[in-house]
Amino acid sequence: MIEHVVLFKFSNETTKEQKEEGMSRLIQVKDKIPGIVDIQAGTNFSDRSQGFESGLTVRFESKEALEAYGPHPAHQDVVAYLKEIGMTEVLALDFECL
Structure with missing residues (x-):
C-alpha cells in the first residue's frame, strides 16, 4: 500500500468556498482514476x-498506481482548478505503508 499526503497553501484572495x-x-x-x-x-x-x-x-494499491495518478487527466483538471x-504552495510526501 502506498500513502500520498499533500498539504496546500492558498492566496489571501482564495475563499473558503473555493478551497472546499x-x-x-x-x-x-x-x-x-484506477488504483485508488x-x-x-x-x-x-x-x-x-x-x-x-x-x-x-x-x-x-501500488507505486504504479501512484505514478499513473499524477499525469491522469482527472487529476490534472483538479490541479488546474x-x-x-x-x-x-504545495507539499507532497509519498511512502510505502509498513
Missing part, C-alpha cells in the same frame, strides 16, 4: 500547520 470545492473535486477523482483505495481531504483546524490550510491523503483559485 477544490478538496471536493480531489475526493471525486477516486471514481475516475481511499481518498480523504479537508481543511486544517490546528495551529501547527505552518500556514498550510488544506490536506489530502490518497491510499494507492487549484492553481486558478490561488494555490500558492
